[in-house]
Amino acid sequence: MVNKEWSVPKIVQHDERRIEIVNATWRIIARGGVERATMREIAAEAGFANGALKPYFPTKDDLLAFAFQHVFCRTNERIAIATEGRRGLTALVALCREVLPLDEDRVNEARIVVPYWQNAMTHPDRARFHEEALGQWRAAIGQYLLEARDDGDIAAGLTDEAITEHLITLMIGAQILAALNGSDIPDARLRRRFEEQLDTYLELLRPSR
């Protein structure tokens, strides 16, 4: 019988090494895309011997799944900090700004999320994890919208659910557009575009003056 108590410290140590590996993966993906990120390349970048990643991530798929979870945790940590002590529209804007690809770090996060999406198309458990992640954001957005209506900051005839779906879909679409950037628009200008999209969308919801 496995002694669960004993295995805890080992798992914690594993998790630290895993995050090192994920950060190495990230740097490689940012430089050359997910196709460049072979297990051999990642091992080299993280300072592991070739083959030494196996105990942490048996396959590249497992690594991507963990990387996505890690991105999601990081985003949620940033959201927690940005929304602390805030409510209503201010908290809503803070949440959306942490998810939107508005700086280089968050564009790199989008570059991790896009391959995860492809992968999740054939791994229902991963698609479900993604959906649960979105569910947490939907719940938070719903709460902030309720408060924003109380504060008189939102007057649109739409249901809060409809507004929530718009915001979720806009945030997901922005990840794709930022990760690709197939235009000649400088990255900073493109990022500003997503900021404007959020601002102008919220403008549609405001009470008319």
Place this chain on the structure above:
Amino acid sequence: MVNKEWSVPKIVQHDERRIEIVNATWRIIARGGVERATMREIAAEAGFANGALKPYFPTKDDLLAFAFQHVFCRTNERIAIATEGRRGLTALVALCREVLPLDEDRVNEARIVVPYWQNAMTHPDRARFHEEALGQWRAAIGQYLLEARDDGDIAAGLTDEAITEHLITLMIGAQILAALNGSDIPDARLRRRFEEQLDTYLELLRPSR
């Protein structure tokens, strides 16, 4: 020197075979995802000998690039039919409905587009092709919005450019959500959600009664 006149019929024939191959790819991706769609599997599905795809598509990447172009052409053909003789808001709705994943065919198209996006992250020429495709939609949407304002169907204080960006980002985000469907929501219900998103967004733009 290559005689260009002579090579034309050959190219046309090539294109027909290519579309057969793309349709086979599509069926495999719809059944088992892009990872299942190896060159060997695709050859078998399309009734080609193993290795016989090479003259048409040297690599799976080339095949995916062509498949995306084909999806884009099909969508544009549907848009041309759906918008014929229409203008303003009616034409705008017709365009968006042809892009949104509102039926099984269009969800399958989304399943082709998601791997293309990942691929385009490291192939700037493909990201550029995608951007050009979006540029055509942006131009058409801009024209319809102008007409819709003339018709008094839109009263929002937002610029047409801002509205166009919202619609583009919503349509792209919907592709991801449809291709993944990580929820327990039946596909038909999920598709209805995208229809509602379009309706409710346009509601925000209408003159208040």
